[in-house]
Amino acid sequence: MTIRNRLTWLFLGVVAVLLLGVLAMVFVLQMTTSQREFRQRLRERAQVTGYIYLEKDEMRASAFRDFEKKYLQSLSNEILQVYDAKGQVRFVAEDERVRLSDAILARIVTNKEVYFQLGQRQAVGLFYQDNQGDYIIVAAAENVYGKRRLKSLASIMSAIYISSLLVIYGVGRGFAGRALAPIAALNDQVDRITAHDLHQRVDEGFLRTSERDDLTRLARTFNRLLERLEASFQGQRAFVRNASHELRTPLTASIGELQVLLARDRPPAAYREGVASVLAELQQLKALINNLLDLAQAEEAVPLTDEVRLDELLWEVREAVAPAQRARIQVDLGDLADLPADPADFVVLGHRGLLVQALGNLVDNALKYSASDQRVLLSLRCLAGGERIVRVADTGMGIAADDLAQVFQPFFRAAAVRGVTGHGVGLPLAQRIVGLHGGLLTLRSEPGRGTVAELVFVGR
Secondary structure, three states: HHHHHHHHEEEHHHHHHHHHHHHHHHHHHHHHHHHHHHHHHHHHHHHHHHHEEEEEEEEOOHHHHHHHHOOOOOOOOEEEEEEEOOEEEOOOOOOHHHOOHHHHHHHHHOOOOOEEOOEEEEEEEEEEEEOOEEEEEEEEEEEEEHHHHHHHHHHHHHHHHHHHHHHHHHHHHHHHHHHHHHHHHHHHHHHOOOOOOOOOOOOOHHOOOOOHHHHHHHHHHHHHHHHHHHHHHHHHHHHHHHHHHHHHHHHHHHHHHHHHHHOOOOHHHHHHHHHHHHHHHHHHHHHHHHHHHHHHHHHOOOOOOOEHHHOOOOOOOOOOOOHHHHHOEEEEHHHHHHHOOHHHEEEEEEHHHHHHHHHHHHHHHHHOOOOOOOEEEEEEEEEEHHHHEEEEEEOOOOOOHHHHHHOOOOOOOOOHOOOOOOOHHHHHHHHHHHHHOOOOOEEEEEEEEEEEEEEEEEEE
C-alpha cells in the first residue's frame, strides 16, 4: 500500500470514528429527550385523570370519556386506571386490559412516582392523596410518534454518515496527494541519479518550503549522502587506479629482468644477480599486497576487546624494529611525577595487533625519512582530562604544506620522497586504525625540520 493510500485510510478511519461518536451522541440525546418528553406527557395525563375523577366525584366514566375526547389529546394505545388503597381498580373502562402486580403498586406507594414498562407501552404510576382516601393513578401509552421520529433520525444520520465518509475519502485523498507531491518529486529526482552521475544533486528549491521543513531537511540529507558517496566513489577509483599502477611496477620490472636473463646464456653470477633483483621486486610486491589487505581489513568491524597498555605498546613497537635501527628510537614516558597514579589510565580498549601495526607504520616512516644518525622520539603523556597522547617525532626532511593535506590519501607520495622505497599506504592505514579505536591521528611537519605524528585517545 502506498503512503498516499495509507494516509487516506488512516485519516478516513479517524474521522469516521469521531463522526460516528458525534452522531451516536446526538441520537442518544434525542432519544433521551424524546423519552423525557413522553414521560412528562404521561405524568400530565395521570394528573388530569386524578383531578377529573377524584376531585369531581359525581362525574361518571362516560362523562370522563366525553371530556377526554373534547379537551385532551389522547396517546397511542393509551390506558388510564385508578386504584384505591386496597389495590382495586376504581376507574376507567376496559380496565381488564392491564393488571399491575402488587410489587409495582407497593413501589408506587413508597416512591410516590414510578416509571416502568408495560409491554410496548411506557407507564407512570402516581400516588394521589385525596379527602376521599389514597389512590394510585396509572397512565400508560405507546410512544409511536417518538419511535417514528427516532427511526427517521437514524435513517437521516446513516445517510449523512455514509455520504460524509465518501466526501472525506475524496478530500483526504486529494490532500494526501498534495502533501506528498514534494516527496514524489524528490523521489523522481533521486531515482534519476545513478553511480555514473553522482555529481548531480537534489534541487532543494522546488519544495518551496521553509528552511526548517522536514522535506527540505530530507533533501539536504540526500545531498550530503550524495556528496559522501561521490567522495567514496572517487576515492575508490583513485585507489584502484593507484593500486593497479603500484602493482604493475614491480611486476613489470620482474618480467623485464627475467626476459633479459633468458635472452642469452650468462654466467652463474649474472643469474644470481638477476634472481636477487627479481626477489627484491617480489618482496616489495608482497609488502604492497599485505598493506592493501591490511587497508581493506581496517574498514571491517573487528572486536575491540583487548585492554592495551600504551606504555607497553611503545616498548613492543620499539622491539619490533630491526636491531640495527632500534638504537635510534628513544622512548619517553615523562618524569615520574607526570605518571598517573592509576596504571589503568594507560589502558586503551581495542585490538592490540592493529594498534601495533598503526604505531609501527609511523615509526617506520620516521626512521625511513630521517638520516641514519638522527633519533626518533616515541613519547606518551596522560592528561588530566583523560586524554592519552602518543607522539612519534623525527628531525628528518619533513613534508611540504601542500603535500601535508594529501598524505592520508592512499598511494599519495610527496615529490621529495619518491626516491625512497615506499607505497604511500602506511599513513592511511594508521589513520583508519586509530579512527577505528575512537582516536585521532594528526601530523605537524615543516620541511627540513622533521615531522610529528600525534595519536590522541579519549576515554577508555
